[in-house]
Amino acid sequence: MTLQDLEIQNLTKTFDAFTAVDNVSFSVPAGSFFSILGPSGCGKTTIMRMVAGFIDPTSGDIRIKGRSVLDVPPNKRPVNMVFQHLALFPMMNIADNIGYGLRRKGIAQDEITRKVGEVLERIGLPGIGQRKVNELSGGQKQRVAIARCMVLEPDVLLLDEPLGALDLKLREHMKIELKSLQAEFDTTFVYITHDQSEALVMSDQIAVMNNGRFEQVGTGQDLYYRPETAFVAGFVGDSNRWRGKVTRAEGGQLQITTEAGLTMTGSDQGRGLSVGAAADIYVRPEAIRVGRSADELSQFENTMRGTVSSILFNGAASRLIVRAENGQEIEATLPQSGEFSGISRGDALHLGWSGEQANAFAASDDFTKVFE
Amino acid sequence: MRAGSKLGFILLFSPLILWLGLLIIIPHIDMFLISIRERVGVGKYDTSLANYLTFFREPLYMLTFARTALMSVLATALTLVIGFPVAFYIAKIAKGRLQSALFLLCLVPFWVSELVRTFGWMILLRETGVFSSLLQWAGLADQPVEMLYNDVSMMVGLVYTSMLFMVVPLITTMESLDDSVIEAGYDLGGNGISVMREIVIPHAMPGIVSGSIVVFMLSLGNYLTPTMLGGKDSLWFTELIYSQFIVRFNWELGAAFGFMLLLLSSIIVWGTLKLSGQTLEKTMG
Numbered sequence: 001m002t003l004q005d006l007e008i009q010n011l012t013k014t015f016d017a018f019t020a021v022d023n024v025s026f027s028v029p030a031g032s033f034f035s036i037l038g039p040s041g042c043g044k045t046t047i048m049r050m051v052a053g054f055i056d057p058t059s060g061d062i063r064i065k066g067r068s069v070l071d072v073p074p075n076k077r078p079v080n081m082v083f084q085h086l087a088l089f090p091m092m093n094i095a096d097n098i099g100y101g102l103r104r105k106g107i108a109q110d111e112i113t114r115k116v117g118e119v120l121e122r123i124g125l126p127g128i129g130q131r132k133v134n135e136l137s138g139g140q141k142q143r144v145a146i147a148r149c150m151v152l153e154p155d156v157l158l159l160d161e162p163l164g165a166l167d168l169k170l171r172e173h174m175k176i177e178l179k180s181l182q183a184e185f186d187t188t189f190v191y192i193t194h195d196q197s198e199a200l201v202m203s204d205q206i207a208v209m210n211n212g213r214f215e216q217v218g219t220g221q222d223l224y225y226r227p228e229t230a231f232v233a234g235f236v237g238d239s240n241r242w243r244g245k246v247t248r249a250e251g252g253q254l255q256i257t258t259e260a261g262l263t264m265t266g267s268d269q270g271r272g273l274s275v276g277a278a279a280d281i282y283v284r285p286e287a288i289r290v291g292r293s294a295d296e297l298s299q300f301e302n303t304m305r306g307t308v309s310s311i312l313f314n315g316a317a318s319r320l321i322v323r324a325e326n327g328q329e330i331e332a333t334l335p336q337s338g339e340f341s342g343i344s345r346g347d348a349l350h351l352g353w354s355g356e357q358a359n360a361f362a363a364s365d366d367f368t369k370v371f372e
Numbered sequence: 373m374r375a376g377s378k379l380g381f382i383l384l385f386s387p388l389i390l391w392l393g394l395l396i397i398i399p400h401i402d403m404f405l406i407s408i409r410e411r412v413g414v415g416k417y418d419t420s421l422a423n424y425l426t427f428f429r430e431p432l433y434m435l436t437f438a439r440t441a442l443m444s445v446l447a448t449a450l451t452l453v454i455g456f457p458v459a460f461y462i463a464k465i466a467k468g469r470l471q472s473a474l475f476l477l478c479l480v481p482f483w484v485s486e487l488v489r490t491f492g493w494m495i496l497l498r499e500t501g502v503f504s505s506l507l508q509w510a511g512l513a514d515q516p517v518e519m520l521y522n523d524v525s526m527m528v529g530l531v532y533t534s535m536l537f538m539v540v541p542l543i544t545t546m547e548s549l550d551d552s553v554i555e556a557g558y559d560l561g562g563n564g565i566s567v568m569r570e571i572v573i574p575h576a577m578p579g580i581v582s583g584s585i586v587v588f589m590l591s592l593g594n595y596l597t598p599t600m601l602g603g604k605d606s607l608w609f610t611e612l613i614y615s616q617f618i619v620r621f622n623w624e625l626g627a628a629f630g631f632m633l634l635l636l637s638s639i640i641v642w643g644t645l646k647l648s649g650q651t652l653e654k655t656m657g
Contacts, residue, residue, distance in 0.1 A: 052559060075558045087556035091574035100570065104561035152560065 003066060005030045005188040006051070006079075006156050011060035013046050020046040022212035023060070028156070028190060028205070033182050035191045035199040038209035039235070044192040047209075048158050051190070052081045064155050075104075080149035081158040085165060086141055088133045094120075094144055095129030101152045119151045122184060138166050142174055143181070150185050159191045163198060175201045196236050200224070208232050210366075226269065230280055230361035239282040240330050241367060246277045246360075254360050256281060260328050265301035265355035271362070278363035285319055287357035288332035290340065290349055297352030304351045306330065308343060322349055400634075407627035423628035433612065433629070440609035441636055443523070444591040447530040451538045451587050452580065454531065459542030459579075460572070464551070478539050481532075490529060490600045497525055497601075521603030529597040534590050538583040545579030546572070581650045585641050592637050609633060 004027040013021040021043045028034040036044045049055045051062055053074030062069055069077050080101075089097050095116050102112045120126050123143040128136070136144065142162060149157055163171045163178075179202045182189045193199050199206045200220040207217040208231070216228045227233035234241070244258035254266045256279055266281050273279055291297045294305070306322040309329060318334040320343070332351055334340055343349075407424070409417040427433050462474045481489055496502045497519040507513040519525055549572065557567035573580070598608035609629070616626030645652060 054555060073558075074555075075561050075563060081556070081559050083552040083556055085550065085552060087550060087552040089553060089556070089571060091571070091577075100557075100562070101560035104563075104566060148560065 003030060004028060004063075005032075005065060006034075006190065007061075007063040007066075008047070008051075009061040009063070011047065011050065011062065012058045013043075013050060013055065014058045019212050021050070021057075024209075024212070024214055025060075026207055026214065026217060028188055030188055031186050032204040033179065033189045033191065033202055035193060035203040035206045036209055037193055037196060037199040037206050037236075040194055042209045043212040044209050045160060048081070048160055048190070048192050051156070052079055052158055053077050078155040079158055080152055080154040081160060082145045082149060082162045084160045084162065086145040086162065088141060088145055088148070090133050092133075093129065094131050094133065094136070097133065097144060098129075098148045098151050101148065105152075115151055119147045122150075123147045123181065139170050139174055139177075142166070143177070146178075146181055150187065154187065156188045156190055157185075159189060161193050161195075163193075163195070171198075178202055200236075208235060210235070227282075227359060228269075229366070230282070230364050231366040233282040233359050233361065234366050237284055238331065239284055240288075242281045242283075243363060243367060244279055244281065246273050246275050246279050249273065249275050253355055254279070256360060260326055262304075262324075262326060262328070264358060266358035266360040267356050268360045271360075273360060273362060279360045280363050280367045282359045282361070283353055283357060285331040286333040288330065288351050288353045290320065290322075290332055290335060290351060292339075292350070294350050297350050299354075300352035301355040302353050302358065304330070306349055306351060308345050308347045308349060310345060311343065320349070322351060324351075403627045403630055406623055407631050409624060411624065423625050424632075426625060427628055427632060436607045436609050436612055437632065437636070439607070440592060441640065443527070443530075443608075444588055445640070447527060447534065447591045448584050448588045450527065451531050451534045452584060455535055455538035455542060455583070456576075456580075458535075459539045459546060462539070463543045463546035464549070464554070475543070478536055482536055486533060486596055489533070490597055493525070493529055493532070493601060494520060497528075520601060521606075523602070523606050526598055526602035526606050529601040530591050530594060533594065533597055534587040537586045537590060541579040541583040541586070542576060543579075545576045549575045577648060578650060578654050581644060581648050584644060588640065588644075589637055592633065 006028040008024060008026050011021055011024045012019070024043075024047065026034075036047060038044045046055060050057050053069070053072065057070070064078055069079075089100065092100070095113075098116045098119060099112045102115060107115075116129060117126070120129060123146065125140060125143060128140070128144075133141065133144075145162065146157070146159075159178075163174050166174060175198055178189075178191075182202075191199070191202065200223075203220060205217060206220060206223055208215045208223060210231050216223060216232045218226075223232055223236045227236065233239055242256075242258040242260070242262070242264070244256040244262075244264075246254050247257050247263070248255035249268075252267055252270065254268055254273060255263060256266050257263050258281070264281065266279070268279075289297055289300065294303060297303050304324050306324040308320055309323040310321045311334065312319040312321065313334075316336055318336070320332050320334045322330050322332060324330055330351060334343070408419055408421060410420040410422040412418050427437075458478070462471055462478075466474055494501070498504070499516045499518045499520075501519070503519060504513070504517045507517055508515075553571060553575075554567060557571045562570070593610060595608070595610040595614065598606060599611060602608065610633075613626050613629045613633070616622045616629060620626075
């Protein structure tokens with residue numbers, strides 16, 4: 001068995017009557033990038049603060065490199081944390097910020113100077129040691145905050161939505177940079193975020209969290225292509241959603257009649273929905289093929305005719321909103337291969353998608369949830 | 373439009389100009405002029421530094437002057453030592469209603485006049501007062517204990533009077549310190565002492581300095597507390613000024629004393645700012 005850098009077992013935290021973290025278990029292999037993705041208030045910050053040692057768990061165990069750290073105070077734990085607003089010390093210059101942890105360990109001053117210089121080199125900001133915190137740009141502060149932790153060589157680095165305060169362009173850039181910093185330092189990163197794109201781009205493994213529980217743990221592809229719960233299907237990526245009733249079930253293939261009266265083919269991926277059960281169907285806009293004629297889409301189990309009611313132009317991520325004959329609006333990705341470049345409102349279109357791409361789940365509250 | 377904005381400017385600044393001119397600049401100029409004249413005969417005055425020379429030649433004046441300065445520094449230091457933990461608790465540890473309640477508690481004594489507050493201490497500390505009676509009742513003293521009229525009781529009064537002026541700027545600066553910065557201090561291996569020394573105190577420095585300046589000036593210029601709680605030996609420099617002006621009717625010497633006090637507080641405030649590396653605009657703004 002390979003040694004896991006971080007193992008969480010049956011971790012629970014209750015605040016009075018409220019259960020913030022409900023019996024969560026997971027383990028993070030050494031050197032990997034693990035993300036916890038969930039809407040705000042789902043309990044992800046509570047997990048992180050328990051790992052860092054700022055909150056004591058109600059029950060369960062936290063092990064770092066196989067050793068339980070429950071009775072280790074935060075300043076002695078081999079984990080460090082990059083805070084949401086970075087929490088750089090404004091009263092110190094950059095070198096003192098990075099050297100703070102080393103000074104606490106009682107390391108000699110010339111050794112500290114050498115290590116600080118080294119880590120500044122590694123984050124690509126050599127020679128900024130004498131600058132003040134407020135003289136740095138957002139991205140530079142980010143890197144300094146990581147360097148301040150990494151200079152202590154922690155077993156696990158915790159990151160609490162550190163990109164939240166950056167503007168969009170910089171955030172995109174920092175995603176790639178964080179991933180390469182993680183490879184550079186070869187340390188286990190545990191990253192929490194509510195932004196699915198951050199989690200999908202950077203992580204080796206992602207846990208989707210909701211109401212204090214893990215809904216699914218897997219790679220980005222797992223979550224995106226093979227969501228195990230309706231919550232994951234709704235939270236990761238966009239989906240067209242329909243509620244209906246199962247009218248036929250044969251070998252994983254379901255026939256479902258929606259509330260609006262449409263009949264469509266879907267798949268429950270072995271979740272065992274039976275005839276008569278209420279079901280929610282999730283179909284991703286990018287799984288829907290757009291065609292000029294019905295013949296082009298003959299290979300799909302589900303086909304539909306409609307007219308374009310609006311075009312949401314967003315470059316490569318442009319969408320069409322198509323009004324089907326029964327009045328329902330369906331979102332589909334606008335292909336960028338050129339054949340639909342002249343499309344405009346009111347054009348007649350055909351839509352098609354395979355039954356495999358129509359994910360059916362037992363009906364649940366998650367159906368109506370909207371995430372920001 | 374141009375004329376209108378000019379009028380607005382004048383209207384906005386006239387109270388400030390009046391305040392500065394009527395209450396600070398004009399009286400001080402007059403005080404200064406009084407302090408450098410010497411009475412040579414009935415209604416006849418010469419310009420000289422005789423009053424200042426009197427001050428430097430008379431050991432009682434010099435000693436009282438130095439004592440007042442030292443005691444005020446001590447009172448400021450004590451207020452800081454007592455006020456800092458109180459402010460830290462209110463700003464960083466207490467939450468919600470407890471926080472506002474504690475803050476209000478600091479404010480409550482200031483709802484009554486300083487005179488009444490000082491009488492409160494006299495009721496507690498005098499020979500037939502609460503503490504003396506308690507000690508006798510507990511058998512720790514076999515006769516009434518006089519705790520008033522000494523340096524300790526005066527210091528208690530000075531610290532008590534100044535506490536709010538130290539606690540308020542401290543709370544304000546410490547509240548602006550993000551909790552996560554303190555947490556980061558612990559997370560990176562710091563303990564209570566090093567987080568306090570490297571993070572909280574440097575952050576609170578403007579508050580410490582501005583609180584100290586205010587408390588020092590209040591103590592130095594205090595008249596009521598040293599008079600009521602201090603003993604015969606606890607002479608305060610303001611009492612000397614009072615006696616020159618009112619008792620001796622020697623305005624010339626009184627004005628010179630006043631100027632020496634102004635000079636002293638200016639030098640000490642300037643020195644504190646230099647020593648702590650703060651600037652006046654940083655601590656007051």
